Every structure is written in C-alpha cells, then in structure tokens.
Amino acid sequence: MSRTTPATAFLRRQGITFETLEYEYDPSVGKLGVHAAAAVGEPEERVFKTLMAEVDGKPVCAVIPVARELSMKKLAAAFSGRSAAMMKQPDAERITGYRLGGISPFGQRRVVPTVVAQEAESLPCILMNGGGRGIQVRLSVADALAAMKGRFADILVPQRMP
Known part of the structure; x- marks a missing residue:
C-alpha cells in the first residue's frame, strides 16, 4: 500500500486515475529529478519536476522535464510579466505545504497559476512528484493538466546541440 499524501488525496478527490511509484x-544526489x-x-523526458517561482512578485508554478532548465525570461512571458x-x-514550502524535494503541483495549500513545458503535450503519460520525497505519480498528460488547472507554455532554455 502506498503512502497517502495531500497530492494523492487531491487526485483521488478529483477522480483522476494515477499510479504511485515509490x-x-x-x-545527496546532485539532480534529484534525474535520480528519481x-x-x-x-x-527523463517523461519525468517532470515542480518549480515554484515568482513573476513580477506573484507566485507561479512551472512543471518541466527533470533534465531540462527553466528559462526565467520565457516564464515571465508565459504569464505576461516582465x-x-x-x-x-x-x-515555496509555506505556499505549497510541501518540503523541498517533495513539492507536487497537486494539492498545494494555495492554488497558483501553473504552466507545463509544452514538451509534455505529445507524451502519453507523465510522472511528477506525488507530494513527498521518494514518491512519484504517473498519470495521463490530459488528466495532469486538468487537475493542476494548468496550461502548456514554451518555458525551457533551448537545448544545445553537441
């Protein structure tokens, strides 16, 4: 039996089908998401991390692939900010109710505007933090987007070609 967290309880209340992976x-690892x-x-392309940021001083949530980097300029533009x-x-811990390393876009204490990297749009499913350290949830991209009331946006730093 997997642990219940505010995120998994939220998904259940929303009627969202998901799988929990612990x-x-x-x-001590350098890149927690890549490790997960x-x-x-x-x-790595299917596992996403939840980042809490501020655009023009207002809290926002960005969900991006674990091996990629968030572009602050593109994030600001995604929210029509400067x-x-x-x-x-x-x-981040106060607003979400989660500890760093366990922040989920689901069931946060305070609902904030959320964007998901557009790269998720073509995926069959997505994994994200399930509301605790060492917990991931796997669900359809459409269900994830609906549950977090998010939208897709171009928010990543372009990948460099080798």
Missing part, C-alpha cells in the same frame, strides 16, 4: 529518496527517473525506471525569479525555499 523509491529511495537520496538528498532512474530509480523508477522511466525516461521578470521572473525562483521562489525562496521557505516561501
């Missing part, structure tokens, strides 16, 4: 959380993808045996910055850890 793994050994290791805070490997730990649950999923390609500037964006990552939210400070204490603020």
Whole structure:
C-alpha cells in the first residue's frame, strides 16, 4: 500500500486515475529529478519536476522535464510579466505545504497559476512528484493538466546541440 499524501488525496478527490511509484529518496544526489527517473525506471523526458517561482512578485508554478532548465525570461512571458525569479525555499514550502524535494503541483495549500513545458503535450503519460520525497505519480498528460488547472507554455532554455 502506498503512502497517502495531500497530492494523492487531491487526485483521488478529483477522480483522476494515477499510479504511485515509490523509491529511495537520496538528498545527496546532485539532480534529484534525474535520480528519481532512474530509480523508477522511466525516461527523463517523461519525468517532470515542480518549480515554484515568482513573476513580477506573484507566485507561479512551472512543471518541466527533470533534465531540462527553466528559462526565467520565457516564464515571465508565459504569464505576461516582465521578470521572473525562483521562489525562496521557505516561501515555496509555506505556499505549497510541501518540503523541498517533495513539492507536487497537486494539492498545494494555495492554488497558483501553473504552466507545463509544452514538451509534455505529445507524451502519453507523465510522472511528477506525488507530494513527498521518494514518491512519484504517473498519470495521463490530459488528466495532469486538468487537475493542476494548468496550461502548456514554451518555458525551457533551448537545448544545445553537441
């Protein structure tokens, strides 16, 4: 039986079908999301991380692939703002109700505008933090977007060609 978190309870209340995957959380690894993808045996392109930021001083949520980088300029543009910055850890934890390393876009304490990297649009399913360290949820992209009341946006730093 998997653990119930505010995120999984939220998804159940919404009637969303999802699967919970648990793994050994290791805070010493450099890239937690990449580690999570490997730990649950999923390609990095399908595992997304939840980042809390501020656009023109207002909280927003960005959901991006774990191996990619968020563009602050594109994030600001996605919300018709002038500037964006990552939210400070204490603020992110207070607003979401989750600890860093376990922030989920589902069931946050405070509902904030959310964008998902447009790269998710073509995927059959997506994995995201399930509301706790070492917990991922797998669900359809359409269900994920509906549950978080999000929208797709071009928010990633372009990948460099080798």
